[in-house]
């Protein structure tokens with residue numbers, strides 16, 4: 001288990017995933033009833049972009065730094081507000097935030113006193129960092145167990161409201177199959193739950209197979225988002241850098257698909273290199 005998210009924190013993929021995660025949480029928080037956020041692959045929680053990983057692999061410069069220096073139109077700015085508030089203060093010259101929040105820190109900032117946050121991080125070093133980054137918080141339950149196995153035990157949450165983020169590192173060749181299987185089991189236990197699953201798209205053919213397997217689960221209401229930032233130069237930690245990513249949102253809160261249609265083109269244009277960006281916002285299975 002070598003993956004350390006610090007090398008990628010705040011990159012284009014993080015920005016896209018975390019903006020959409022924030023919007024989904026904002027919708028869920030509109031209702032007063034308590035909710036639970038479950039993050040099966042939590043990472044280190046928050047990232048110092050000035051540390052070794054951030055310095056050696058400055059992917060954040062083509063991600064969060066671009067967004068922090070941008071002047072979006074008013075409708076987009078309004079939608080980005082909660083995410084940018086979670087990112088917090090930054091250096092206006094470099095666009096480097098003091099600390100970049102991972103998904104656990106975003107949830108910790110947005111959620112309310114009665115909400116719950118369940119995090120799994122199986123890498124002992126990242127687990128230690130996660131514990132340290134989030135500090136004492138009675139809403140938190142942090143586990144070092146396997147995220148897929150724990151998910152099965154966590155569902156359905158007692159609150160019957162909330163969001164599950166499935167965001168593995170894709171170090172293993174069978175990771176997509178593990179996500180498919182996890183989603184299948186999770187939806188059988190909690191069909192109306194909101195699930196977000198992130199993936200890298202390296203082969204169009206393999207991705208088409210992945211999407212077909214998701215369709216075969218038989219669950220309606222699966223929104224598919226994709227973002228391609230065009231060719232990316234190799235870096236010390238990415239000999240074959242990622243350019244296309246996908247996000248599945250199962251049972252997106254009402255209104256989120258429409259927001260994705262506003263945010264995705266804007267973020268594609270902002271984060272793309274050489275004007276070769278592309279995006280997809282479409283239903284993988286029919287909306288309810």
Ligand SMILES: C[S@@+](CC[C@H](N)C(=O)[O-])C[C@H]1O[C@@H](n2cnc3c(N)ncnc32)[C@H](O)[C@@H]1O
Nearest residue numbers: 041042043102103121122123146147167168169
């Ligand atoms: C992409 S990072 C997570 C980033 C985080 N969700 C965010 O958005 O800030 C994936 C994390 O999953 C951890 N991991 C890998 N396999 C795991 C497993 N089976 N269960 C739980 N965590 C795992 C890795 O150590 C890594 O920190």
